[in-house]
Amino acid sequence: MKISKLSPLALTVGALAGVLAAVSLVVTAYFGYRYWDQERDEKARTEVVDVASRSVAAMFTYDYNTVDKELPKAAEALSPEFRADYLKLINQAIAPGAKEKQLTVNATTQAGGVVEASSDRAVVLLFLNQVTTSKENAQGTTTGSRVRVTLEREDSRWLIDAVTPV
Numbered sequence: 001m002k003i004s005k006l007s008p009l010a011l012t013v014g015a016l017a018g019v020l021a022a023v024s025l026v027v028t029a030y031f032g033y034r035y036w037d038q039e040r041d042e043k044a045r046t047e048v049v050d051v052a053s054r055s056v057a058a059m060f061t062y063d064y065n066t067v068d069k070e071l072p073k074a075a076e077a078l079s080p081e082f083r084a085d086y087l088k089l090i091n092q093a094i095a096p097g098a099k100e101k102q103l104t105v106n107a108t109t110q111a112g113g114v115v116e117a118s119s120d121r122a123v124v125l126l127f128l129n130q131v132t133t134s135k136e137n138a139q140g141t142t143t144g145s146r147v148r149v150t151l152e153r154e155d156s157r158w159l160i161d162a163v164t165p166v
Helices: 008-059 067-077 080-101
Strands: 104-117 121-133 141-154 157-165
Touching (some): 008 067, 008 121, 008 141, 008 157, 067 080
Antiparallel strands (some): 121 141
């Protein structure tokens, strides 16, 4: 059996091919991760507008007959700290005022858009209309407003972390 020696050129070409294969693998992995991350962010952008629209409308919609049930249910879509503040506001101001004045408020989201978003945090701008009726004004009054909504992802769920009038 005869063993032949590889020339230095063959060794250099083989080493260069190995380095190119390794670099190609690293570049492919990097761009694959970037693509996956962008897709995840884009999915978040779509989800957060829907979540914010539904959740904020529920937070601002109530009937004086059922306000004690409706608004605490809406609080389930809020982050723990914001939920505590919201429930306190409901119990101390909104529910008593709604019952006293026999208020019914129907909030609807007219439009919304993402201000910023990542895979775990987002800010959405919503345009809301609220129709309020009361015992003094049975025909109702329509009020438009804009709110900035901050959402945080907790596990696999988006939660409202803040709602700020704009």
